[in-house]
Amino acid sequence: MPSERFQASRWTRGNHLFPAVVEVTDTAVVRRRRTWFSQSEESIHLQRVASVRIETGLIWSDLVIESTGGSDPITCHGHHKADARRIRDLVTAAQTAHLPAAGESGPTKACPFCAETIKQAAKICRYCQRELT
Secondary structure (H helix, E strand, O other): OOOEEEOOOOOOOOOOOOOEEEEOOOEEEEEEEOOOOOOOEEEHHHHEEEEEEEEEEOOOOEEEEOOOOOOOOEEEEEEEEEHHHHHHHHHHHHHHHOOOOOOOOOEEEEEOOOOOOOEOOOOOOOOOOOEEO
């Protein structure tokens, strides 16, 4: 997944001179913020993102990205609504892509007695405890 950058609007609080930039890469969410003499950078690995909260105003949205590790969340003010939604969608898509597949453990069939789904090779139904012939 190529990284995408989202810059906050200069018309919002805290972003007049140096707007915050949120970048979503294939491994992390990074917020970069400049000042006159320095630059700060916060990042959370995509597997450690607990939630992405969007607080939408009339024009702009505030973005809060919380981590599972108990560290401070990444907060960013003044993104367009579509950008905030896109950040949320990128994070959830990346997390879903890294989830292990909910693979089935082989073919299944319905129990002839209780109609529950059981494995094809089952000798005894695990629900009704009846022996299958």
